[in-house]
Amino acid sequence: MKLHGKVAIVTGAGAGIGRAIALRLAREGARVMIADLNRASYASGESTVRMIKDAGGDATFCLTDVSKASDAGNMVKATVKTYGKLDILVNNAGIWFYKQLTEVSEEDWDWMMGVNLKGAFLCSKYAIPEMKARGGVIINLSSTAGLKAAPSASTYCASKGGVLMLTKAMAAELKPFRIRVNAVCPHMINTDMWQQCARDFATSGINLSVAQTKDPGDVANAVLFLASDESSAIGGDALVVGEG
Numbered sequence: 001m002k003l004h005g006k007v008a009i010v011t012g013a014g015a016g017i018g019r020a021i022a023l024r025l026a027r028e029g030a031r032v033m034i035a036d037l038n039r040a041s042y043a044s045g046e047s048t049v050r051m052i053k054d055a056g057g058d059a060t061f062c063l064t065d066v067s068k069a070s071d072a073g074n075m076v077k078a079t080v081k082t083y084g085k086l087d088i089l090v091n092n093a094g095i096w097f098y099k100q101l102t103e104v105s106e107e108d109w110d111w112m113m114g115v116n117l118k119g120a121f122l123c124s125k126y127a128i129p130e131m132k133a134r135g136g137v138i139i140n141l142s143s144t145a146g147l148k149a150a151p152s153a154s155t156y157c158a159s160k161g162g163v164l165m166l167t168k169a170m171a172a173e174l175k176p177f178r179i180r181v182n183a184v185c186p187h188m189i190n191t192d193m194w195q196q197c198a199r200d201f202a203t204s205g206i207n208l209s210v211a212q213t214k215d216p217g218d219v220a221n222a223v224l225f226l227a228s229d230e231s232s233a234i235g236g237d238a239l240v241v242g243e244g
Contacts, residue, residue: 001029007083012093014045020216026057035064066119076126086130091120116159135178144187171236187242214242
């Protein structure tokens with residue numbers, strides 16, 4: 001098992017890519033804190049916990065709004081209280097909406113940045129002190145939308161581009177503490193969020209082929225690689241998954 005004895009937090013782990021990541025890390029021996037908002041119509045952190053436990057793993061659920069400092073701090077505290085330490089943080093929680101920039105309200109902008117970018121900052125802020133003594137790994141989920149533009153997605157692109165620069169800056173800052181920081185940039189991964197994305201683009205005549213999508217497990221495999229010792233020489237990088 002590549003992560004035997006490790007303790008991980010995966011945010012946004014109640015569905016989609018986050019759930020796939022949590023399941024993969026648990027299958028490799030990590031004990032996992034499942035953090036999510038638990039929207040009944042979309043995500044269920046408790047369901048992810050049950051799936052891990054049914055497979056013989058160890059997981060706990062923590063209701064978390066990553067855009068709130070108090071929630072991010074309590075999530076880390078709960079992890080350390082439950083498992084005694086923290087080795088891996090996967091900042092996966094994210095949201096999407098499709099609007100032309102002139103239609104984006106200030107509240108829209110703040111919501112997107114609050115979850116996608118501020119969430120990664122806050123969770124890392126509270127996780128880092130728990131990692132400094134022994135080292136650790138932080139993996140931020142960006143997107144290929146952070147690398148290249150998409151129409152009517154300026155806010156999303158800006159948030160994911162910010163995640164990439166945050167990743168690079170964190171990697172440089174935390175390298176002396178043996179904390180590795182990298183990003184993963186998924187492209188057209190078949191999840192409920194991507195299905196909504198495809199429907200949104202279709203309203204503008206842009207058709208995204210389902211045949212070109214990849215499985216969330218492909219992203220989970222990339223995260224596992226970056227979380228394991230196999231990537232010990234990699235820091236400040238962005239791994240694209242699903243494009244090409």
